[in-house]
Amino acid sequence: QGVSLDQLLLRFKDGLPGAIALEVIRQTCLALHVAYAEALGDDGRPLRVIHRDIKPSNVMLSIHGEVKVLDFGIARGEFQGREARTESVVMGSRPYMAPERLDGVNDSPAVDVYSSGMSLFELLTGRPMSLSINPVSHDQAMNRQLQYVHIQGMSTAAVEDLRDLIRRMCAYTREYRPSAADCARDLEQLQYAMDRRYHIALDEFARTTVLPIYESRPRIAPEDAIQQEDEDFLLEVTGALTSTSPHREPRVALAPYVFVGVLGFVVVLLGGLALIKALLGDQTLLSSDDRVRVEIWIPNNAQAQLGEAFLASKGAARIAPGSTLLEIFFDDGTSLHCPFEAGEGTSVRWVGSSSVSINDGDARPCTPVHEAKLMDVEPHSPP
Template structure:
């Protein structure tokens, strides 16, 4: 039997950027209730930024009590490893469902899941009260299908508040508003460095709703005119059996408003809740399926057939993924849990459930490259050692991509010093897809990777769209 502190480890769910997610059960709990354990990797044990975000997520979720928002049970140290103890949700993420439903989920399911997601967003921002009695004004900032779970009982859970913004007592991490989130769910103003508002979550929810209804990802431009034109074309793909043409037009208009280029034109999350409820009743009863029935017939089989990795398989590398890094250093020992910060203890009656917080193992490599790129840029940015032919450009890329420009590697958006003149930028996504973009490097140029009508391209200083070419993975260099 493998253990982590007082918990018996039953299953390894996965390994991601910052750690490993396990399913555990307290050995002294007569109810034998399962919990999810998010264990930080040793490499980040002394990373103040990551630790602060982890503690902030735990404090935030421990103060929100809503059935559609995951909750934290405890934050502790086991074997010197920071561990978040959470509610374990038996279910699947919406993006996993979309693998099965290539053309989108049943209309009633998509509308109800989005309604409950918007209700959770409304509560987090407008109703959640912190320990000091003041509203916490929580903005999730990363709403997308992979961050919404549907349980085997038909419950909707919004997960992964790791980059959320909020006002709550004991907050440690500095709020960041530039290029944090996931394209194409990120609102245009987020790319422009504007202060975040609840409207960014409404935009993301609208983009997710479109994907749930169609099975497609809506590609929109950061140019206001092109943005609206592209959305008008793509909304024609929204079709809901059993819904009248008038109701269908209302649904498309709601998505149009939720995904409006200007946040001033977007409805509030609570207005979306009311509109989505009305639209659900506009579907003919014979086409209307409830979440409990859908979960029973669809979610349960997917959940029960999921790949399982035992702790011993994870340690020996006998699982299909080839082993889990660092897990052998974590399991098998037993220590008493202690609070991470005595000055801000967490309630012991809370729970959480985001087994997907660490999902996306490829992003781990990108995260590790961040420090290398930062050190490299710092060491080479001395004016005394720079030649006059070098210019400073700023590259904006989504969080799931890495940019390669000559000998500069950018695992995230930021500045780069390049030789002036024609430049080739290779961009590789965590999915393995890669593109090549050409531009002329000049002092102060802002290079922004965008999508227009499903095509990858760039803009220079927010100018015209310039298409990029597809590459084979082999053509993309590996980071030093």
């Protein structure tokens, strides 16, 4: 139960919040270190597992904020004293594949460090890094693209340290790359360099962002899935599909009459509207509502006021477009003011540390309001 990182990137076009990206890759590096150095086989020896296909689609964030490394389909490891690997037509995934994998060099844990660095860049910027297989061009292209790495709430010096870490993780020569454990340590230190207002806990991010995405996924009934599998097999073997409804002859004779009737109705309707408009002059025919729909996600221990609407946990309201203020009232008596620009379909999500995300963008700190009092109101039902 969760969402892969590439699915999150569909929502966060310009990259995930910096704190989330750093923590997800930190935990990914820890998992890779454990898989290679600490996971033991039945004989008590390390399994030496190398994933070989780390990328955003193979890392999942659960609805509880847990980081899961998925798909060991082309992994390599040592089991009971002998080397074993899963065979696959696909060696890995470009652009996450380390250069030495293209040269046929024996795999090492450094290939997973390279892929993790490439994934980190994509999580921070919203786009994959494009690098050359030529060593010189590789370094030049990386230095140029690393300028796109920025994190709100992080000092210029710390951002440069982060760029340097990605530079080392994605080094062309594997001997220059740090270990997965070293990467995890450096990423943890970089998180301490962030302004605390921009810190976002994974469990809070999962509740306010991952869970809604997970719950909105398409669902297929088991019987439909079985039927689809049968149809796929039938199509592959015979080129034909089963029919789920009886064949019906088209009612061609009635079609012209239906068309003429609909056309006549439209003409009469338009004529009536024109007549009413002429009688009323410039007055509006129908009462228009210029308000826009805004969706809100806030913590369970809070309520919010948006315009004239009062919301609890999750809800939506129609308000006037433009600059507006979301007021969040917590059970402990504190409150926050979160200004934003309201437009049709705008979403405002609480992402922790006194911050909200507008349309799943970067975390934006709210202004604390002292001595606020929680309002005793009924939650507003979404319109």
